[in-house]
Amino acid sequence: MASADSDDGAGTDIPLAVKILVAGGFGAGKTTMVGSVSEITPLNTEEFMTEASMGVDDLDGVEDKSTTTVALDFGRITANEQVVLYLFGTPGQGRFWFMWDELAEGALGAVVLADTRRLETCFPSVDFFERRKIPFVVAVNRFDGDCPYTVEEVRQAIDVAEEVPVILGDARDRQSSKRILLALVEHVMRLPSPAMSRGALG
Amino acid sequence: MKHSREQGHDVTERGARLWSAPQRDPSVPQEVRNRDAATPSGGAATLADPEGAGASDSDSGPLVRPYAMTGGRTRSHGDTLDMITIVVAARQNEDWSALEPEHADILRLCGAPISVAELSAQLDIPMTVVKVLLGDLITNGDVRAREPMPTADLPEMNILQAVLDGIRRL
Numbered sequence: 001m002a003s004a005d006s007d008d009g010a011g012t013d014i015p016l017a018v019k020i021l022v023a024g025g026f027g028a029g030k031t032t033m034v035g036s037v038s039e040i041t042p043l044n045t046e047e048f049m050t051e052a053s054m055g056v057d058d059l060d061g062v063e064d065k066s067t068t069t070v071a072l073d074f075g076r077i078t079a080n081e082q083v084v085l086y087l088f089g090t091p092g093q094g095r096f097w098f099m100w101d102e103l104a105e106g107a108l109g110a111v112v113l114a115d116t117r118r119l120e121t122c123f124p125s126v127d128f129f130e131r132r133k134i135p136f137v138v139a140v141n142r143f144d145g146d147c148p149y150t151v152e153e154v155r156q157a158i159d160v161a162e163e164v165p166v167i168l169g170d171a172r173d174r175q176s177s178k179r180i181l182l183a184l185v186e187h188v189m190r191l192p193s194p195a196m197s198r199g200a201l202g
Numbered sequence: 203m204k205h206s207r208e209q210g211h212d213v214t215e216r217g218a219r220l221w222s223a224p225q226r227d228p229s230v231p232q233e234v235r236n237r238d239a240a241t242p243s244g245g246a247a248t249l250a251d252p253e254g255a256g257a258s259d260s261d262s263g264p265l266v267r268p269y270a271m272t273g274g275r276t277r278s279h280g281d282t283l284d285m286i287t288i289v290v291a292a293r294q295n296e297d298w299s300a301l302e303p304e305h306a307d308i309l310r311l312c313g314a315p316i317s318v319a320e321l322s323a324q325l326d327i328p329m330t331v332v333k334v335l336l337g338d339l340i341t342n343g344d345v346r347a348r349e350p351m352p353t354a355d356l357p358e359m360n361i362l363q364a365v366l367d368g369i370r371r372l
Contacts, residue, residue: 079368
């Protein structure tokens, strides 16, 4: 991973960056949650790719070289002088899975935001993190105050492993988003040997 | 098609088929595919246009230009950079005026440690291009970089604790 041209920075003044992903279906509150806890106004960057890199896309028969962009929302939390946490909202599912691979690489863990109005929209995210053995929590985003389901009902519907925390929250609320992130990090710390169980990416 | 989740209720199948969609299984009955397609985010229809993301394609026009900044190069020492690699200018208060404007722009933002993603956002240049430009600067010794925690490494407890404390302090 380390480039011959860049020192690894260990023991230097350069902080170590870690990241947490915020995933979920369209409209589940990903960008809202990143914004509610970020110390900076959430930034938006673009990664762009050419047809050739869109490996999973069904582009058979497409003759032109096409370019498309993937917008990424992200925020930052400076933990201390040595550690900076970045929060990335994941881009749309489907043909952007390749982008998820890069995003997921080295991630401490992920928050999957579930929208009880459209619970199934979080299933692909849950599948992704399970398959990559990336620790995650499921946060049920209460948009209008009340959640019509209990945590147990949601857990059953999503069918996640017993040890995966499922919590209620409100992505718009900073304290609530903090609790969701804390639940994730505590979950990661409880894992016997977090990275050992993690499958190789790529 | 076999799934690892066969507890019987529909939701356990979740979006599993989505993952195998690129290598579509001809043995999947048509009605199963149809059911997928009817699911807002769980099926082949999503592959074609996830979350209406096709709309972003229309924004891709001006993006041809940024590669002009890199002299057409798409490969450089920047290839090893991650989106959260942290970079910092190797020297402060230099006169960057002799450099290419894009290189100078990056160095001006690198006075304090900053991530590749933040540089991309602040300069409004796609990350791919920022990485190429940073690769030049690293090669020239103008910028130092620290890679993020590699996947293979154990997230050390002290790092996790620092993250935990940092979130609590928010």
